[in-house]
Amino acid sequence: MTVDTATVLAGPPAAAALIASAAGQAAHLPVVPHLVIVRVGEDPASVSYVRGKAKKAGDSGLRSTVHALSETTPQSDLLSLVASLNSDPDVHGILVQLPLPGHIAEAAVLAAIDPDKDVDGLHPMNIGQLWSGRPTLAPCTPAGVMALLAHYGIPVAGRRVVIVGRSQLVGRPLAGLFLAADATVTVTHSRTRDLGTVTREADILVAAVGRAHLITPDMVRPGAVVIDVGINRVVGEDGKARLTGDVHPDVATVASALTPVPGGVGPMTVAQLLANTVQAARQQLSQTSGVPGDLVR
Numbered sequence: 539m540t541v542d543t544a545t546v547l548a549g550p551p552a553a554a555a556l557i558a559s560a561a562g563q564a565a566h567l568p569v570v571p572h573l574v575i576v577r578v579g580e581d582p583a584s585v586s587y588v589r590g591k592a593k594k595a596g597d598s599g600l601r602s603t604v605h606a607l608s609e610t611t612p613q614s615d616l617l618s619l620v621a622s623l624n625s626d627p628d629v630h631g632i633l634v635q636l637p638l639p640g641h642i643a644e645a646a647v648l649a650a651i652d653p654d655k656d657v658d659g660l661h662p663m664n665i666g667q668l669w670s671g672r673p674t675l676a677p678c679t680p681a682g683v684m685a686l687l688a689h690y691g692i693p694v695a696g697r698r699v700v701i702v703g704r705s706q707l708v709g710r711p712l713a714g715l716f717l718a719a720d721a722t723v724t725v726t727h728s729r730t731r732d733l734g735t736v737t738r739e740a741d742i743l744v745a746a747v748g749r750a751h752l753i754t755p756d757m758v759r760p761g762a763v764v765i766d767v768g769i770n771r772v773v774g775e776d777g778k779a780r781l782t783g784d785v786h787p788d789v790a791t792v793a794s795a796l797t798p799v800p801g802g803v804g805p806m807t808v809a810q811l812l813a814n815t816v817q818a819a820r821q822q823l824s825q826t827s828g829v830p831g832d833l834v835r
């Protein structure tokens with residue numbers, strides 16, 4: 539008996555194409571787009587993600603600066619730094635790495651970032667624009683998922699999309715982007731009853747909940763496209779730590795296409811950040827010097 543296996547939707551080629559397009563746009567600007575990343579504390583995953591973002595920015599011809607603040611930084615100091623970056627015309631994009639330490643109110647910090655420089659797309663104004671179906675700086679992982687689907691020629695309009703997870707960073711904004719792309723969208727969460735019945739409806743199923751192997755083959759309609767946003771660190775039988783997604787590997791026998799973890803959506807997050815930084819720089823230049831900034835998206 540032969541078992542069909544899903545096409546692998548690899549992130550790196552799609553990310554490379556997105557970065558090449560952004561770098562091409564940046565090359566025509568009179569300034570080098572400048573991304574500033576603020577990290578608070580020493581969470582190992584955040585340290586690694588921020589290092590990766592800064593390196594990719596440099597490799598792609600963008601300028602980047604990292605502010606690494608101590609775990610005990612008062613919220614008022616972080617807000618002062620954000621205010622100074624907001625008013626610095628040399629800075630085009632600002633990203634505050636999440637999660638922040640518990641004593642800092644994430645929402646207050648995100649709302650303090652100038653919406654024009656909010657390359658994370660998490661300012662309430664940008665979220666509102668997104669939900670209004672207007673072009674805006676969109677959160678990097680959700681926008682990266684849309685770019686990945688576009689790269690592989692997977693149509694979205696008119697298709698049934700089920701998103702498992704309703705986080706601010708992924709599930710909610712991704713629902714807005716799919717809706718803007720004319721999909722029929724369902725968002726499920728921890729209180730959803732009979733999850734499998736809902737997920738089996740999906741033409742495109744997105745798992746973004748942070749629970750290793752939650753999505754099993756019986757929860758997937760044969761032929762569905764499955765996007766795995768989960769990044770879970772688990773210890774294997776050999777005692778070694780490794781990354782795995784929210785989707786069980788056996789789903790590959792049911793789905794028509796599937797993103798791997800690692801090497802799927804993750805690289806798109808970083809690529810989209812660079813694309814957003816170039817978009818923000820173009821937009822700011824169009825406001826100050828008449829360089830067209832409305833060509834992106």
Ligand SMILES: Nc1nc2c(c(=O)[nH]1)N[C@@H](CN(C=O)c1ccc(C(=O)N[C@@H](CCC(=O)O)C(=O)O)cc1)CN2
Pocket residue numbers: 586587633634635636637658678679707769781799800801802803804805806807808
């Ligand atoms: N301010 C933000 N904070 C966080 C965001 C965000 O978009 N904005 N997202 C996540 C983490 N994240 C970026 O910050 C991120 C996650 C994963 C990857 C990635 O490339 N993953 C690789 C595997 C990497 C590894 O080996 O650890 C992959 O999936 O192939 C990049 C960025 C939380 N915080």
